[in-house]
Amino acid sequence: MKGLILDFVFVFAVGGGLCVIAQLLIDYTKMTPARILVTYVVTGVVLTAIGLYEPLVSLAGCGATTPLTGFGYALARGAESAVRERGLVGALTGGLTGTAGGITAAVTCGFLAALTFRGKPKT
Amino acid sequence: MNLDARTYQMYAKSRSKKSPVFVDCLCAFLAGGVICCIAECFYRVYLHLHIPENNVRILVPVTMIVTAALLTGIGVFDKIAKRAGAGTLVPITGFANAVVSPAIDSRAEGFILGVGARMFVIAGPVIVYGTLASVVWGVIYYFLHKGGIM
Numbered sequence: 001m002k003g004l005i006l007d008f009v010f011v012f013a014v015g016g017g018l019c020v021i022a023q024l025l026i027d028y029t030k031m032t033p034a035r036i037l038v039t040y041v042v043t044g045v046v047l048t049a050i051g052l053y054e055p056l057v058s059l060a061g062c063g064a065t066t067p068l069t070g071f072g073y074a075l076a077r078g079a080e081s082a083v084r085e086r087g088l089v090g091a092l093t094g095g096l097t098g099t100a101g102g103i104t105a106a107v108t109c110g111f112l113a114a115l116t117f118r119g120k121p122k123t
Numbered sequence: 124m125n126l127d128a129r130t131y132q133m134y135a136k137s138r139s140k141k142s143p144v145f146v147d148c149l150c151a152f153l154a155g156g157v158i159c160c161i162a163e164c165f166y167r168v169y170l171h172l173h174i175p176e177n178n179v180r181i182l183v184p185v186t187m188i189v190t191a192a193l194l195t196g197i198g199v200f201d202k203i204a205k206r207a208g209a210g211t212l213v214p215i216t217g218f219a220n221a222v223v224s225p226a227i228d229s230r231a232e233g234f235i236l237g238v239g240a241r242m243f244v245i246a247g248p249v250i251v252y253g254t255l256a257s258v259v260w261g262v263i264y265y266f267l268h269k270g271g272i273m
Binding site: 007011017019027028036038040042048049066070071072078083084087090098102114 | 144147148150151152153154155156157158159160162163165166180181182183184185187188189192193195196197208209210212213214215217218219221222223226227228229230231234238242244245246248249250252253254256257258260261262263264265268
């Protein structure tokens with residue numbers, strides 16, 4: 001039980017902490033949300049490549065994989081396993097294979113939501 | 124009231140609300156932390172249901188995306204996001220919202236150049252630069268792997 005609580009403390013702290021960094025960037029640098037998301041994904045790939053993100057994932061689980069840096073982690077991990085399996089071609093297929101589930105879910109949800117819900121009139 | 128430009132500027136500055144950075148950060152921390160903990164709960168429940176771990180790793184973000192899409196559709200997501208700021212933007216929920224929200228709002232422009240194109244307004248750059256970074260890393264990894272370093 002104590003271990004479980006501690007696990008969730010790490011999930012909360014790392015996930016929340018990654019959001020605070022983005023909030024500081026928004027407040028102090030006026031970066032747009034799109035730039036923040038792009039920065040986070042690329043940072044996730046770089047941190048995974050230099051071996052810093054894997055320890056964070058084993059420490060914080062979904063606290064590290066749910067923020068967009070985790071999307072970068074999935075891209076980098078996908079590229080690695082595809083390269084191991086099929087050589088250099090894997091560099092072209094691995095990234096999107098690793099993130100296919102998330103991207104496809106988002107596209108499907110976007111389309112279904114457009115069919116189901118009414119948008120707000122633009123003011 | 125008669126004010127020259129400089130006095131007015133000083134007056135306006137003294138009255139304008141200071142950006143409450145600390146409060147912003149606290150909200151972002153709490154919202155981001157809670158969202159990640161919800162994801163972690165799903166992760167553990169799915170494992171408990173004996174779903175293989177490689178599928179759970181895909182199912183958890185998918186669950187979060189579907190939830191965020193529903194909340195966006197019924198208009199709740201925007202209300203939470205207004206308070207939470209980066210707390211809802213940075214988790215995968217923000218990515219889902221960035222796809223679903225313009226998709227809903229641009230239906231009037233048609234399904235091809237409206238819904239189909241606009242859903243990638245923010246998700247597009249994320250996918251483009253993420254994919255590019257993964258290609259670069261894949262090529263580097265190939266040589267490291269071949270050289271026996273990794």
